Amino acid sequence: MLKFFKNLAFVEGISAILLFFFAMPMKYFFDNPIFVKHIGMAHGILFIGYIIIATTLKFTHKWELKMYTEVCLASIPPFGTFYIEKKYFKNQ
Numbered sequence: 001m002l003k004f005f006k007n008l009a010f011v012e013g014i015s016a017i018l019l020f021f022f023a024m025p026m027k028y029f030f031d032n033p034i035f036v037k038h039i040g041m042a043h044g045i046l047f048i049g050y051i052i053i054a055t056t057l058k059f060t061h062k063w064e065l066k067m068y069t070e071v072c073l074a075s076i077p078p079f080g081t082f083y084i085e086k087k088y089f090k091n092q
Helices: 004-031 034-060 065-073 080-088
Strands: none
Touching: 004 034, 004 080, 034 065, 065 080
């Protein structure tokens, strides 16, 4: 399940970057909101999946509260999931 989580974190990170740096500028600068609708929905689903799998892993791998909190908070800013992957899961 850890490998799946790492892949999910990568895709969730890419979706956040696409949302913040492509879809939102398209909406606010070019008045084209369709990208926010589709990319935003995909990002939302990936975000929820990320949190659910992180919570599952917290209990199955007995993560400390600090690590779990960092993993969850890293899903909010762009590039956060990439940082967490290098910090905690690089050699796993």
